[in-house]
Every structure is written in C-alpha cells, then in structure tokens.
Amino acid sequence: MKKPDSVSLLLRRVFFCCLAIWLGSLTVVFGQDAGGDNDLAFGEERDIGMAADPLEPVNRVFFHFNDKLYFWVVKPAAQGYSYFIAEDVRMCVRSFFKNLLAPVRIVNNLLQGKVADSGVETARFVINSTFGIAGLADPAKNEFGLSPKDEDLGQTLGVYGFGEGIYFCWPFFGPSNVRDTVGIAGDFFLSPVSYLAMSDSGAGVAVQAGGEVNNTSLTLGDYEDFKESAIDPYVALRDAYRQYRQKKIRDVVVGRDSVYISSLGSTQERYALNVPGSASSGAGSESVPADDFFVQVGTSVDADQVMGMRQTLLDMNKKAVVKVSDRGGYNFFSLQVPAGRKFEFAKQEEQRLCAAGFSEARVVQ
Amino acid sequence: MKEGKARYLKFFSVIILAVAFSVVFHGISRAAANDPVVFIKDAVDEIIAILQDEKLAGPNRKAERKSRVVAIVEKKFDFREMSMRALARHWKDRSPAEQDRFVSLFRTLLENTYIAKIDTYSGEKVVFKKGAVQGNKAIVYSDLIRKNIETPVNYKLKNSDDRWMVYDVEVEGVSLVNNYRTQFASILSKESFAGLMAKLEEKVSKGAAE
Numbered sequence: 001m002k003k004p005d006s007v008s009l010l011l012r013r014v015f016f017c018c019l020a021i022w023l024g025s026l027t028v029v030f031g032q033d034a035g036g037d038n039d040l041a042f043g044e045e046r047d048i049g050m051a052a053d054p055l056e057p058v059n060r061v062f063f064h065f066n067d068k069l070y071f072w073v074v075k076p077a078a079q080g081y082s083y084f085i086a087e088d089v090r091m092c093v094r095s096f097f098k099n100l101l102a103p104v105r106i107v108n109n110l111l112q113g114k115v116a117d118s119g120v121e122t123a124r125f126v127i128n129s130t131f132g133i134a135g136l137a138d139p140a141k142n143e144f145g146l147s148p149k150d151e152d153l154g155q156t157l158g159v160y161g162f163g164e165g166i167y168f169c170w171p172f173f174g175p176s177n178v179r180d181t182v183g184i185a186g187d188f189f190l191s192p193v194s195y196l197a198m199s200d201s202g203a204g205v206a207v208q209a210g211g212e213v214n215n216t217s218l219t220l221g222d223y224e225d226f227k228e229s230a231i232d233p234y235v236a237l238r239d240a241y242r243q244y245r246q247k248k249i250r251d252v253v254v255g256r257d258s259v260y261i262s263s264l265g266s267t268q269e270r271y272a273l274n275v276p277g278s279a280s281s282g283a284g285s286e287s288v289p290a291d292d293f294f295v296q297v298g299t300s301v302d303a304d305q306v307m308g309m310r311q312t313l314l315d316m317n318k319k320a321v322v323k324v325s326d327r328g329g330y331n332f333f334s335l336q337v338p339a340g341r342k343f344e345f346a347k348q349e350e351q352r353l354c355a356a357g358f359s360e361a362r363v364v365q
Numbered sequence: 366m367k368e369g370k371a372r373y374l375k376f377f378s379v380i381i382l383a384v385a386f387s388v389v390f391h392g393i394s395r396a397a398a399n400d401p402v403v404f405i406k407d408a409v410d411e412i413i414a415i416l417q418d419e420k421l422a423g424p425n426r427k428a429e430r431k432s433r434v435v436a437i438v439e440k441k442f443d444f445r446e447m448s449m450r451a452l453a454r455h456w457k458d459r460s461p462a463e464q465d466r467f468v469s470l471f472r473t474l475l476e477n478t479y480i481a482k483i484d485t486y487s488g489e490k491v492v493f494k495k496g497a498v499q500g501n502k503a504i505v506y507s508d509l510i511r512k513n514i515e516t517p518v519n520y521k522l523k524n525s526d527d528r529w530m531v532y533d534v535e536v537e538g539v540s541l542v543n544n545y546r547t548q549f550a551s552i553l554s555k556e557s558f559a560g561l562m563a564k565l566e567e568k569v570s571k572g573a574a575e
Contacts, residue, residue: 050550091513138513218512221485228572229478231564232548239547240539247538 051167051238059169063234066174070223078217090217092136097211098148099128099135103190108151112159117149124148150248154183158249167238175241401503401522401529402496408441409491409507416486435476443530444472446523450532451545455553463558470565471545477572491518503529509536 053059082090102125109118124140131139140146157179158164165178176184188194193211197204230236412434415421421430448468449456456464492515494506501524508515521533533542552561 050547087512225478229474230548231474231545231568232551235548235551236544239544243539243543244537 051242053167060234062169062171065171074216077213078220081213082217090214093214094218095138096135100192104187105149105151107190108153108156109149111156112151120146121149152183153186154180155249157183175237401505402493405505405520406493441531443532444468446532447542450542451549453546470569473569
C-alpha cells in the first residue's frame with residue numbers, strides 16, 4: 001500500500017518542479033533582464049531597472065504579513081531566546097545550520113562549473129563536520145583559510161541565463177522571484193532538514209523555525225534599521241533583494257573579485273609579462289583564483305622600479321607575478337598565493353619586499 | 366537558502382556603520398591623502414576611536430558624540446552627488462532651490478537613520494582589503510566583521526579638486542544610491558515631486574523626534 005503512495009508523491013513533485021520551471025521560463029518574458037555586462041566597477045552604478053512586479057498588490061499584503069510576523073512573533077521569540085542563550089552558543093548554532101546546507105553549495109558550485117570551489121566547500125564540510133564538531137565551529141575558515149563559496153540553485157539558473165521573472169514576496173519566506181523560487185524548490189532536496197520534514201513535517205518546521213529564530217537573534221535590529229531608513233520599505237526591500245541576487249549571480253563582491261579583475265583587464269596594460277603559469281592577459285575578464293593578493297605600488301614609483309620589483313617577486317616566489325597593470329597612476333602587481341593561504345601569509349611577502357628595498361609595497365587583498 | 370534573507374537585510378544596518386566609518390582625512394601626508402584606502406582607513410580608525418572613547422559614552426554626551434561623527438561624515442560624503450545620482454533623470458528638471466532642499470532633506474534622512482545608530486556600535490572590526498583607482502574614481506573594498514560574519518562594504522569615491530568624496534556605499538553588493546533611486550523612481554511614477562518631498566519631510570521630522 002505504501003509504495004504506490006510514495007511513487008505518486010514523487011511523480012507529483014517532479015510534475016510540480018517541471019511546472020515551476022516551465023512557468024519560470026514563461027515569466028522570464030515579463031521580467032526585465034539586467035543590462036549589458038560592460039559596466040566597470042568605476043562606472044555609474046548599474047541601473048537594474050524597475051522590477052517586474054505585476055503582483056504588487058498581493059506582494060504588499062504579504063510584505064505586511066511578514067512585517068507583523070517579525071514584530072509580533074519572530075522578534076519577541078528571538079529576544080526571549082537570546083536572553084537565555086549566550087551569543088557564542090547562538091553563533092555555533094548558526095554555523096551548524098550553515099554547515100547542514102553544504103550539499104546545496106557543493107552541488108551548485110559543480111553545476112556552475114566551479115570545480116575548485118566545489119572542492120573547497122566539500123573540504124569545508126568534512127573539516128567542519130569533524131573538527132568543527134558537527135559544524136558548530138568553523139575551523140575550515142579560521143585554521144585552513146577556506147572561506148565559504150556560497151552558491152544555490154537560484155544562482156545556478158541565473159548563471160545558465162534564466163532571467164529573474166516576476167517578483168514575489170512570499171509569506172514567511174519573504175522576497176523572491178520566479179527563478180529563485182524554483183531554485184529553493186530544487187535545493188530543498190539537498191537540505192537535510194527537508195528530509196526530516198518529509199518524515200515528520202512537524203519536526204521539520206520546528207527545526208526550520210528554530211534556526212530562523214536563532215539567526216534572527218543575531219541580527220536583531222537590522223530589520224528595524226532597514227524600515228527606518230526606507231521611504232517605501234516594500235520597494236526598498238524588493239530592490240535590495242534584486243541587487244543582492246544579481247551581484248551574487250555575477251559573483252561580484254560577495255564571492256570572488258571579478259569586478260576588480262575585469263576592470264583590471266580592461267585597463268591598458270603597459271607591461272606585457274611572460275611569466276610561467278600566468279594567463280597571458282588581454283582585454284576582457286578572466287577568472288583569477290580567489291586567493292590572489294595584489295601588491296600595490298605607490299604613485300611615486302616609476303616603471304623601472306616596478307620592473308625591478310617584479311623581478312624581486314619572481315626571485316622570491318617562482319610563480320608569483322601574474323601581471324602588472326597601470327591604472328590612473330597606480331601600478332598593481334598581482335601576486336598569486338597558493339589556495340588556502342591566508343592574508344597574513346601574503347603580508348609576509350610584503351615585508352620581504354619592503355626588506356628588499358621596496359618600502360612602498362603594500363599587499364592588498 | 367533562507368540564510369540569504371538575513372544577509373541582504375544586514376545591508377541596512379551595516380550601512381550605518383559603513384556611513385559612520387567612511388570619513389575624513391586630516392593630518393595625513395600628501396601621498397597618503399591621494400590613496401583612497403589610506404584615507405578611508407584613517408577615517409574609520411578615527412570614528413572607531415570616537416565610538417570607543419568612554420568619556421563620550423555617557424548619556425549626557427550622546428549629542429556631542431553624534432555631532433562629532435556627523436561633522437566628520439559631512440566632510441567626507443558628497444551628499445549633493447548622492448542626491449543627484451539618487452534622483453537620476455528627475456534631478457535636472459528641478460529648480461536649484463528644489464535641488465538644494467532635496468539635498469538637505471536627503472542628507473538629514475541619512476544622518477538620522479544611519480549615523481544616529483552609531484550608539485549600537487559593539488566592537489565591530491573593519492578590515493581593508495584593497496583599493497583601486499581609475500581616473501577620478503576609486504573603490505575601496507573592505508569587510509565589516511560583526512559576530513564572526515564578514516560583510517563586504519565597498520566605498521565608491523570621486524576625486525574633485527584633488528580630494529576624494531564618497532558618493533556611494535555598497536554593502537553585500539547592494540548600492541545605497543541605487544536603492545534610494547529605485548524608491549524615488551517608484552514614488553515619482555505615481556506622485557509629483559512635491560509629493561515625494563512631503564514624504565521625505567515627514568520621514569525626516571519623524572526621525573528627528575525620536
């Protein structure tokens with residue numbers, strides 16, 4: 001008796017997923033896509049246009065619902081909870097929940113072709129689940145210098161070229177759009193909490209709500225500040241969500257430094273370097289490993305000194321220098337530090353450079 | 366999944382610190398003053414020093430503490446540029462008097478809602494990652510570390526008359542100016558400019574009352 005039930009349940013789920021994806025691709029037509037990718041970090045702020053929000057009246061109702069939910073339920077619960085539970089413990093609980101979602105990040109990094117990042121997330125999961133005592137601590141970052149590579153299915157779909165579709169403000173879940181809603185539905189299958197919810201929906205909801213209250217207890221005041229700063233909080237939240245997601249999809253700021261790199265690539269390069277292991281750089285963006293540190297040279301240094309410095313760096317690290325760029329009076333060396341190394345390590349390079357006579361050298365991340 | 370929600374919400378409160386922290390330069394050497402990273406860093410250090418000054422922590426000196434931070438911020442932030450960018454195409458249709466009024470209201474709004482919040486400072490740390498300059502524009506990349514979580518905060522600066530001014534702050538990839546621009550555009554699509562000004566004034570006077 002039981003088996004057909006679960007099969008039909010699965011079929012129903014698959015059907016809804018397909019429906020959602022189909023709906024998503026349909027509504028993409030209504031959604032305005034982001035403009036061209038030719039903006040520089042220095043250019044005008046990217047105007048992402050108005051949101052496609054045909055459901056605004058309904059969304060506003062849910063926005064108010066969530067607003068009241070926060071002030072009447074979540075906030076008092078979080079306040080009471082934080083009164084009894086020490087902040088350290090709450091931070092551990094937050095790490096624990098974050099660690100639980102590692103499969104989502106591992107899979108989505110892979111789906112986006114970010115194999116190395118996927119490996120980093122896998123390593124983080126293994127390290128934090130063992131040394132970090134089931135994810136309560138984050139030794140992967142603190143001891144091994146492995147920072148999280150946050151990806152989810154919504155971002156993956158964005159990378160694949162799906163537009164955001166129309167904007168939703170879901171009750172309980174808050175702002176989203178068609179693409180990210182489909183993404184959350186997909187990621188649901190990679191979350192351990194979901195499997196708990198499938199076997200015991202009450203427990204699943206309780207765990208999810210508990211995690212929410214815990215995280216809220218660490219960010220109390222954020223929502224209040226947001227509301228106070230906004231003239232129209234609904235529009236402000238919608239815009240913040242869209243900006244945040246678009247930048248995440250493009251891996252700007254939040255992930256690796258592609259803005260920085262692509263703007264480097266588009267500046268005129270004065271020195272063509274043929275350094276082993278370096279990508280021969282032309283115009284356009286190229287992906288550079290996340291663990292790059294730059295040696296920045298002051299304006300008073302002329303080209304000869306810069307070239308001398310490059311040689312010094314090469315002598316010290318066989319594969320150090322990737323390229324030198326000139327940008328508005330600044331010369332940048334890109335110094336590659338092996339993955340997983342920390343900023344402090346790069347700082348040692350700076351000291352060595354200073355010791356070698358380049359007193360203006362400064363390593364920046 | 367759900368975690369995302371908290372992160373961009375953080376934008377709004379973190380930006381308080383970001384605004385409060387991006388500040389002034391005096392007593393810096395000539396070379397350093399031309400380096401946006403150095404001068405934002407110096408400003409941050411200065412603000413943190415004010416916030417950590419126990420003599421200023423007393424309730425009766427709150428106003429003084431605020432005015433000191435505001436004074437620093439006003440020297441560092443180009444509120445006119447921010448207003449221009451936030452109003453975008455609506456800016457040039459306004460008379461100079463209207464523009465000035467708008468700048469003043471917008472500045473007060475930002476001050477009330479953000480700078481006043483420095484009272485909530487609780488040992489946040491700021492790590493400066495790098496700066497980049499192109500022509501008369503610069504970006505300073507930093508991380509605000511709050512309760513073990515890093516929040517990227519980018520300052521966008523413009524150089525005029527040989528000094529840098531901040532014209533936008535991005536927190537978690539969310540641009541302050543863009544966020545207000547969307548709000549203003551949305552309001553102006555339904556109402557007149559006078560209606561927007563009324564809303565701003567109401568918001569500002571409510572903030573001042575608190």
